[in-house]
Amino acid sequence: MNLSSSKKTLTLAGLLCGVIAVLLASNGNPANMAICIACFIRDTAGALGMHQAAVVQYARPEIIGIVLGSFIIAVATKEYRSTAGSSPMIRFVLGVIIMIGSLVFLGCPLRMVIRMSAGDLNAYVALVGFILGIVAGIVALKKGFSLGRSYETTKAAGAVLPVLALGLLLVLLFVPSLLKFSESGPGSLRAPIALALVGAIIFGALAQKSRMCFAGGIRDVILMKNFDLLCVVGGLFVVMLIYNIANGSFVLGFDTPGIVAHSDHLWNLLGMFAVGFAATLAGGCPLRQLVLAGQGSSDAAVTVLGMFVGAALCHNLGLASSGTAKNAETGELVLGAASQNGKIAVIICIVALVVIAVAGIKRKKA
Numbered sequence: 001m002n003l004s005s006s007k008k009t010l011t012l013a014g015l016l017c018g019v020i021a022v023l024l025a026s027n028g029n030p031a032n033m034a035i036c037i038a039c040f041i042r043d044t045a046g047a048l049g050m051h052q053a054a055v056v057q058y059a060r061p062e063i064i065g066i067v068l069g070s071f072i073i074a075v076a077t078k079e080y081r082s083t084a085g086s087s088p089m090i091r092f093v094l095g096v097i098i099m100i101g102s103l104v105f106l107g108c109p110l111r112m113v114i115r116m117s118a119g120d121l122n123a124y125v126a127l128v129g130f131i132l133g134i135v136a137g138i139v140a141l142k143k144g145f146s147l148g149r150s151y152e153t154t155k156a157a158g159a160v161l162p163v164l165a166l167g168l169l170l171v172l173l174f175v176p177s178l179l180k181f182s183e184s185g186p187g188s189l190r191a192p193i194a195l196a197l198v199g200a201i202i203f204g205a206l207a208q209k210s211r212m213c214f215a216g217g218i219r220d221v222i223l224m225k226n227f228d229l230l231c232v233v234g235g236l237f238v239v240m241l242i243y244n245i246a247n248g249s250f251v252l253g254f255d256t257p258g259i260v261a262h263s264d265h266l267w268n269l270l271g272m273f274a275v276g277f278a279a280t281l282a283g284g285c286p287l288r289q290l291v292l293a294g295q296g297s298s299d300a301a302v303t304v305l306g307m308f309v310g311a312a313l314c315h316n317l318g319l320a321s322s323g324t325a326k327n328a329e330t331g332e333l334v335l336g337a338a339s340q341n342g343k344i345a346v347i348i349c350i351v352a353l354v355v356i357a358v359a360g361i362k363r364k365k366a
Contacts, residue, residue: 003209007231013210014235020199021114021236022243024062028191031249032118032259034240035062035203036111037286038102041304042311042320043187044168047179050308051315055185059172061193063290064165065200066207070294071162073205082158084298087147090356091299094282095289095306096313097349101274103311103320104342106261108286109214109275113233115259117240119252122261122268129269130276134218137280140357145281147360150299158296161304169197186260208295213288215279255335260323262336267321267343274349281357319345 003013021034033039039056046057074080102108105126107115112130115123137145171178172193182188190196206212210232217229244250254263262268279285282303284292289307292300314320323336338346 003206007228010210010228010231011235013206013212014232014237015239016235017203017206017212017232018236018239018243020203021240024191024196024199025243026247027195028189029196030186030189030260032115032120032261033107033111033186034114035200036107036114037063037066037290038099038108038307038311039111039186041099041286041307042103042314043182045308045311046187046315047181049180050312053315053320054180054187055182056187056315057180057182058187058190059168059179061169061172061196062200062203064169064172065197066204066287066290067162067165067294068169069201069204069206070208070291071159072201073208074295077209079208080155080158080296082153082155082296082298083150084153084157085148086150086299087360088299088302090147090360091282091303092306092309093352093356094278095303096310097278097353098275098282098286098303099307099310100314100319100342100345100349101271101278102286103314104271104338104346105268105275106321106323106336109272109279110285110287112272113214113237114240115261117237117250118244118259119250120256120259120261121252121254122263122265125265126268126272129271129273130215131218132269133273133276133278134215134280135222136273136277136353137215137357138219138222140281140361144362145357145360146362147281147283147299150297153298155296157298160298161293161301204291204294207287207291211288212291213284215276215285216288218276219280255324255333257324257326257333262321262323262338264321264336264338267338267346270346270350271321271338274346274353277350277353277357281353281360314342317341317345
């Protein structure tokens, strides 16, 4: 089935992705994350020892499954194409920036939508920043920004990340002692491995066939008045909204404990501004980068590696924000906030994005 052939099939893909997110949230994953790409890359980086934040360490089968799902469906439908060579180091830096912005906000664009469906008004503030970041990226694209052309390479080169994902899965299943596991906090909340893996494989396949991309959907609306990709996002949002209302987890407000969010509005906005800007320059949001890497793009794989390094930097250097929570002993509400280091990092990231955008504009020959 060609899921991108009409708004109906795209919406169906979004609905199915939403069902998978609900299954994961209701069977052990953090309810407000479900299948957050940034959070789960951060957890996986922790499991590999790239950072020492004990509460966010777990090799998430969801990250593995999305890559494998995209790879499997791309090979099966003859859409696998091994490419590389489009400004890899810049893409690596963009991946780092995407992760820093995400962990200052506390979530990727996918989690932003999931948080919106739970009534978190902070996510709506972040949406404004995300859109503005995409607009900044579009301005650069219209002026001629380009990361250069990708070239076809050996099929084996494009399969490196899927093979690494498979290797990590085997380690998780058969030699888990090599990995770190959280005993408390978000990293300790996990759906059963089989459900997480199978659900993510289906999610990755659906995302590949529908071209699901949170940045791309908004970009297409602004550039071409094309709402097709937003149908996928809309379908996922509707399913999550129904789920949150049905189980009583929909709470409209800002300082809501349990969502893992903060109400530092300027930094929610600026964090997702950086994510939107970087994703537009890189050609896709964190989910899209995983999917593209699965279908053979070494350029996207480099961006994914950048996100892993960005996750490690966030926790090693104290860049990640804290979420609003209740003190377990006193019951007092402790407000979350962006860290001072995180604020400085976001500003540096935005400056770096402007430099990358300007430097990447191809000058027309006279």
